[in-house]
Amino acid sequence: MSIFASQRQDQEKDEYAKEREVMDELDENGWAQIHHSAFHGFTKSVERFVAASEDQLEFPTNDHNHMTPLLLAVGSGQFDTAKRLVDLGADLRFLNQLNVGVIELAAQKGDLRMINYFLDINHKDCPVWSRLVKFVVSDQDDNAESAGRMVHELTKGEGSDRYWGDLLAVNAVPILLKVIQSLVSDKAKFYAFSILLNLIAHDEVKEEVVKAQGIQTSLKKLQTKDKDLLLVSSTLLCHLASVEKYVDRLVAEGAINALIKLWQDCGDIKVLIQATNALSYIAAAKKDYKQTVGTTPECFPALVKLFSEHRSKDLLMALTMSASTVVSRDESNQNGFANEGGATALIELANDKDGDIQLNAIKGIHMLAKDNPHTQEMILEQNGVEPLLLLLKRSSTPDTQVCCASALWALAGDDIERCRYMARGIGVNLLIDFLNAQEPHDILHYIGAEGLGVLAHGPHNKQDVIARANGVQPLVRLLRSPKKNIVLSAIRALRNLCVGIGYIPHHTNQMSILSARGIRYLVALMVHSRNELVRVESALTLGCCAVGNTDVMTEISDSLDFNYIHILRLLYSKDSLVRLLAGGALAAFSYNNLGQQQEIEESGGVRHHCFVPFLESSDEFYRSNAAFQVVVLSRIIPDEDQASSSAEGIKLLVDLLHQSKNDLILALTADCLARICHTRAGIPAAVISVGGIDLLCNLMLVENEQVSGAAAIALGYLSFNFMAERILLNKCRIDPLLYKLLRHYTANYRISKSFIKEYKHYKHIGLPPIDANQKTSLVSQKNIPLIKGLNEHRPTMANLRETGPTPRPSSPTNPQESRSCDRFGSVT
Structure with a gap:
């Protein structure tokens, strides 16, 4: 190395040393x-x-x-x-x-x-996550808060899906719950809760929270005074309550009482929403828990108080949903909520300007009224029907119509007069629109058919109105529905459109069914349906379609599938109602038709023993229908004398007029008497001989329009008998109101001209004065016939439950369900 190179190297070392020193x-x-x-x-x-x-x-x-x-x-x-x-x-x-x-x-x-x-x-x-999670557990508030805030920010939104697995891998959930249980600041606890909430959507995280005592920890924090901490703890509980398998543990740890206490003590709207939703989830999980919520003494007073104190839309939506859930299908809860003023609160919200709140409130009214006469009465007394009808008619949205119509039909319940009132309020045209609603609106189809069926029945029916509005064709279309209860409702509605009180045929509707190919569909259902009730109801409706109509009977007879053997076999069904309706179908075909009676006889005929169980039954519904059937079929019952069969049937019907306390049965029995009084000679005289005139006259003065109308129509047919005419004239002379009732109800039915002429003669020569204070109003129909002044024997399907077959359901919430008896308590 040269001396210069060495000097340079030394110089660089010195410079490096100086630079390093600097x-x-x-x-x-x-x-x-x-x-x-x-x-x-x-x-x-x-x-x-x-x-x-x-x-x-x-x-x-x-x-x-x-x-x-x-x-x-x-x-x-x-x-x-x-x-x-x-x-x-x-x-x-x-x-x-x-x-x-x-x-x-x-x-x-x-x-x-x-x-x-x-x-x-x-x-x-x-390792970012392990160091962050470790930092969260710091005993210094500032460190714990900053770490919690950072993890919270990282796991928000998409970060939850991205990082939740990494956090589980470092055992973050129990660590975060440890932070919440520690003495660290409320802010740090808040961030720990917030992190859990960011991740809680994942099932694995929920499972870890529950395993790490997250339920107990959250419930303890519901006692805090810190609003933020109260919100996140209640929100976490709400998430866990939404999973059914965790509800048992929530209830066991006292979640119900803790959440209801929040209803009582907390004023924060966000917290109340979470508590309300959590209680809804718990009540929906099990019937026992629903009852536990409802039987907690503070529950309903606190819930109703919240309705009155808060106007937040989100909270009101949560409250109405919770009320619906808690009272649904639970009579005790329905009564408890209504008695605390819950019905009033829901009715007020049904009048709210916000459409979403309205619908939720109406759903609550539906659940509150379903299958509960007590709450139905309370809602009706508080004019709960009006907002439902207004919204129903104002809105063309199918979902809104389903909601309102379902609530109205639930309010009608099993009471026949209420059903007519609701159907009249909805209107024939809107009911027909229900029938034409596009799928999947089975509830509207059901209510439309039920409503038209109700309006088509009774002394002042809407058969003509429905005919003019072309209501037959959509009913015929419903015969092809895959839903059994809708098919049954359509069949029954068509039957009521074909015949009125006393089996008076409505020719226009019968021909409309024929032209709409309804006869073919009914024959097909009678022969090929897998359900016995559908088969026998179809047969009965075919018989009513053929009453007094040769064109329809010809169409039925020409059908290759039709044969009376199909109906005769149903007389031996295991189902008692099917057997009864089969007899009704044969009676309808035989009604004033000797040719069909002969065909039935040639096909195998009927035996008296088929009717004996019904004639001797303690069930008035069975006895009334069977009595009518044996009178009509007496000619073709070979094992019993015709006169004996007829006498037995007539005596049973008149006895029922005297004995029954059920308006539904009285109306049915009067209708059956009206039918047989214009079948053959001798029957009116037999009715008179056993006191039928007096009983029918008494029934004309009862408040129930169906009973008084049917009795008046039966008396109209009896008036063609000379003896009956004399008795009626005498009674009307003493009480002219009877004559007015007769003319009122028989305007579209037959009554003897001789009787009218004789009465006018009596009136001309003078009649005793009427004490108006002791007489019933001529027209029993009221503005609200279902609220006041109804006697204890109203025509309800509940009355039939005590003595007869199970009726069809009062509310169409589940279109899959169907029952065995139509709303009119009769086979026609």
Whole structure:
């Protein structure tokens, strides 16, 4: 080596030593130049220092923090400098004197960008999640809060799907719950709850929360005074309550009482929404829990109070949904809620200007009224029908119509007069629109058919109105419905459209069914349906379609499938109602038709023993129908004398007029008498001989229109008998109101002209005065016939339950269900 090269080398060493001395020189704070460069983000300077000496990369400050350049860059938020230091190989494991590293510093500063960078590089020396979760458990409030805030930000939104598995892997859930149970600040606890809520959508996280005593921890925090903490704890409970398998544990830990206490004590709307939704989930999980909620003494008073105190839409939506859930299919809860003023609250909300609140309130009214006469009466007394009808007629949205119509039909319940009232309120045209509603609106189809069937029955029926509105064709279309209860309702409605009181045929509707191919569909159902009730109801409706109509009877007879053997077989069904209706179908075909009676006889005929169980039954419904059937079929019952069969049937019908306390049965029995009084000679005289005139006259004065109307129509047919005419004239002479009732109800039915002429003669020569104070109103129909003044023997299907077959359901919430008897308690 030359002397010059040696001198140069020595000179470079001296310069390096001087430069190193300058780099290592510390200021009064114990910081070197690289520390200042890293802290202020002078990346080039940092690169030069590291290039000059690699040990500068990990050169710590000589102060109480003992910070490396990387820690200083991270702590001051110098992202590019920190990134360059990492690229240069800075130690990511280094912790300062406070045991804080790059992750903890970034969390303290709330530097989300820095944390995301470390997550992206996923360096083995920098396990971000384990260090963050460990930092969350810090006993220093500031550290716990900053770490919790950072994890909360990372797991929001899409971060939940991205990182929930990583957090579970580092056992984050029990650690977070440990934080909530600790003495750390409420803010730190809030962030721990918030992290859990960010992740709670994942089933695995819910499972971990429950395993780590998350339910107990959350319930304890419901006693806190901190509103934020109260909100997150109630929200976590709501999420867990939405999973049915956790409800048992929630209830066992006292969640119901704790949540109801929030209803009582908390004024925060957001917290109340979460508590309300949680209680809804619990009540929906099991019937026992629903009853537990309802039987908690503070429940309904607190719930009704919330309705009156708050106007928040979200809260009102939650409250109405909770009320619906708690009272649904639970009579005790329905009564408890209604008695505390719940019905009033829901009715007020049904009048709300907000459509969503209206619909939720109407759903609540539906659940409150369903299958409960007591709550139905309360809602009706408070004019709960009016807002439902107004919204129904104002809205053309199918979902709204379903909601309103279902509630109205639930309010009608099993009471015949209420059903007519609801059907009249809805109107014939709208009911027909229900029939034409597009799928999947089975509820509207059901209510439409039921409503038209109700309106088509009785002394003042709407058969003509329905005929003019073309209501027959959509009913015929419903015969093809796959839903059994809809098919049955359509069959029964068609039957009521074909015949009125006394089996008076409605020729127009019969021909409409014929032209709409309804006869073919009914024959097909009678022969091929797998359901016995559908078969026998179809047969009965075919018989009513054929009453007094040769064209329809010809169409039926020409059908290759039709044969009376199908009906005769049903006389031996295991189902008593099917047997009864089969007899009714044969009676309808035989009614004033000797030719069909002969065909039935030739097909095998009927035997008296088929009717004996019904004639001797304690069930008045069975006795009334069977009595009518044996009178009509007496000619073709070979094992019993015709006169004996007729006498037995007539005597039973008249006895029922005297004995029955059920308006439904009285109306049916009067109708049966009206039918047989214009079948053949001798029957009117037999009715008169056993006191039928007196009983029918008495029934004309009862309040129920169906009973008084049917009795008047039966007397109209009896008036063609000379003896009956004399008796009626005498009674009407004593009480002219009877004559007015007769004329009122028989306007579209037959009554003897001779009787009318004779009465006018009596009136001309003078009649005794009428004491108006002791007489019933001529027209019993009221503006609200279902609220006041109804006697204890109203025609309800509930009355039939005590003595007869199970009726069809009063509400169409589940279109799959169907019952065995139509709403009119009769086979016609």
